[in-house]
Amino acid sequence: MKSAPEQEDLNETDLIDLSTISETFNIILMGDSSTGKTSILQRFCDNFFKTEKNNINYLQIFKKVYLLLNKSYLIKFWDPPDFMDNCNDFEINMFRNCDGIIYICSYDNAASLTHINTWYQFLTQYVDLSTKEMALFVNKKDLKEENKNITEEQIDKKSKDLQLDIFEISAKSGYNVNKSFKNIIDKIIEKYKNINKSKGYEYNTESSDNEIENEKEEGCSII
Ligand SMILES: Nc1nc2c(ncn2[C@@H]2O[C@H](COP(=O)(O)OP(=O)(O)OP(=O)(O)O)[C@@H](O)[C@H]2O)c(=O)[nH]1
Numbered sequence: 001m002k003s004a005p006e007q008e009d010l011n012e013t014d015l016i017d018l019s020t021i022s023e024t025f026n027i028i029l030m031g032d033s034s035t036g037k038t039s040i041l042q043r044f045c046d047n048f049f050k051t052e053k054n055n056i057n058y059l060q061i062f063k064k065v066y067l068l069l070n071k072s073y074l075i076k077f078w079d080p081p082d083f084m085d086n087c088n089d090f091e092i093n094m095f096r097n098c099d100g101i102i103y104i105c106s107y108d109n110a111a112s113l114t115h116i117n118t119w120y121q122f123l124t125q126y127v128d129l130s131t132k133e134m135a136l137f138v139n140k141k142d143l144k145e146e147n148k149n150i151t152e153e154q155i156d157k158k159s160k161d162l163q164l165d166i167f168e169i170s171a172k173s174g175y176n177v178n179k180s181f182k183n184i185i186d187k188i189i190e191k192y193k194n195i196n197k198s199k200g201y202e203y204n205t206e207s208s209d210n211e212i213e214n215e216k217e218e219g220c221s222i223i
Pocket residue numbers: 031032033034035036037038039040050051052053054055056081082139140141142143169170171172173
């Protein structure tokens with residue numbers, strides 16, 4: 001795996017006032033090449049889509065400040081390069097320390113749905129997956145029916161086999177993207193609160209008007 005760009009490459013969108021952040025969570029995206037992992041993060045974090053392939057062969061970390069119940073959380077999304085083999089310690093730690101895993105497949109690639117089992121098995125070498133929040137995003141929902149190679153039945157079966165929540169999304173149109181991320185992020189935050197509650201911490205449970213609004217000034221960044 002190639003290393004990320006140097007610190008000097010950071011621009012001002014990378015600046016986040018950490019004093020406002022209650023907690024940081026990490027989510028890893030796993031799936032075959034060209035299923036749209038990078039595009040999905042570009043859509044969610046910075047609300048843009050580009051038709052050309054993102055030919056980036058190093059680990060990217062996207063960031064988003066997420067507001068829930070008057071608290072700000074920093075969500076880091078790990079977007080590893082296409083192929084991982086013989087994981088090094090850094091990669092193993094990345095898997096062990098993550099809070100959530102989102103598997104990605106896309107409607108134009110039937111094998112990418114089959115391969116979800118491969119990604120799942122790959123991770124079980126390093127992580128107890130029962131400790132992670134997980135979901136499967138089926139991307140490219142916008143494609144015309146004749147260009148889709150995955151059926152609803154196949155998706156349902158995969159959901160049952162692997163006990164994964166499934167979300168059909170489109171990075172291109174933005175369809176269901178925010179809702180799907182919100183679902184897994186809220187579960188991660190809920191789990192974190194429950195663990196802390198069991199340790200005796202109190203939480204304000206009143207909702208705020210901007211509960212699901214996400215700060216745009218930090219947006220997403222690649223480091
Ligand atoms: N029609 C359509 N095309 C998409 C969508 N999402 C991504 N694409 C296209 O699919 C191609 C691959 O997208 P990437 O985001 O580079 O895929 P990736 O999974 O990050 O690929 P790797 O980095 O090689 O692992 C690009 O040409 C995107 O424009 C979508 O929702 N709909």
